[in-house]
Amino acid sequence: MRNRALFLDRDGIINHDYGYIATRERFHFIDGIFEVCRQALAKNYLIIVITNQSGIARGLFSLDDFHKLTAWMHDQFKEHSIAITQVYFCPHHPDGKLPEFSIICSCRKPKPGLFLKAAQEHQIDLNQSIMVGDKARDLIAAQAAGVGARVLMADHPCEAATHVISSHLHLIKLL
Numbered sequence: 001m002r003n004r005a006l007f008l009d010r011d012g013i014i015n016h017d018y019g020y021i022a023t024r025e026r027f028h029f030i031d032g033i034f035e036v037c038r039q040a041l042a043k044n045y046l047i048i049v050i051t052n053q054s055g056i057a058r059g060l061f062s063l064d065d066f067h068k069l070t071a072w073m074h075d076q077f078k079e080h081s082i083a084i085t086q087v088y089f090c091p092h093h094p095d096g097k098l099p100e101f102s103i104i105c106s107c108r109k110p111k112p113g114l115f116l117k118a119a120q121e122h123q124i125d126l127n128q129s130i131m132v133g134d135k136a137r138d139l140i141a142a143q144a145a146g147v148g149a150r151v152l153m154a155d156h157p158c159e160a161a162t163h164v165i166s167s168h169l170h171l172i173k174l175l
């Protein structure tokens with residue numbers, strides 16, 4: 001049987017988005033995220049993070065900075081007894097500063113590349129899975145990949161979203 005996943009955008013869903021978060025000092029978990037993840041695990045969802053990190057292409061922080069912050073984030077979840085299956089990220093931006101990352105890629109949301117890669121690597125049934133994001137491009141990417149439930153956490157609708165919610169507590173009901 002294939003797995004189902006709870007896909008989470010990072011900035012704006014796991015942590016508050018102050019723009020280009022690269023240090024733990026600026027990484028503040030949003031209330032309710034641990035409870036959402038606990039409930040998702042109890043219902044046998046894999047938890048997978050799908051995040052654009054153009055700060056890497058823009059030279060604002062390094063790949064190494066990103067990996068260190070990600071390792072710390074995994075540890076914080078573990079302290080809450082939550083195992084994140086994997087973090088998929090796009091380091092690119094077409095107008096970046098670092099040539100190796102300044103490309104038009106197929107992984108930066110709204111492109112579906114990261115979802116497709118995750119689905120292949122973890123045998124995920126995308127149609128039975130959920131994506132939660134705070135920007136239209138999160139849900140456009142999920143729709144292009146075939147993710148069945150697409151949840152926008154925002155105070156405005158978007159065409160690619162199947163649900164619009166205003167807090168993590170509402171998310172628990174959708175699992």
Ligand SMILES: [Mg+2]
Pocket residue numbers: 009010011012013017133134135
């Ligand atoms: Mg976001």
Ligand SMILES: [Zn+2]
Pocket residue numbers: 089090091092105106107108
């Ligand atoms: Zn990319």
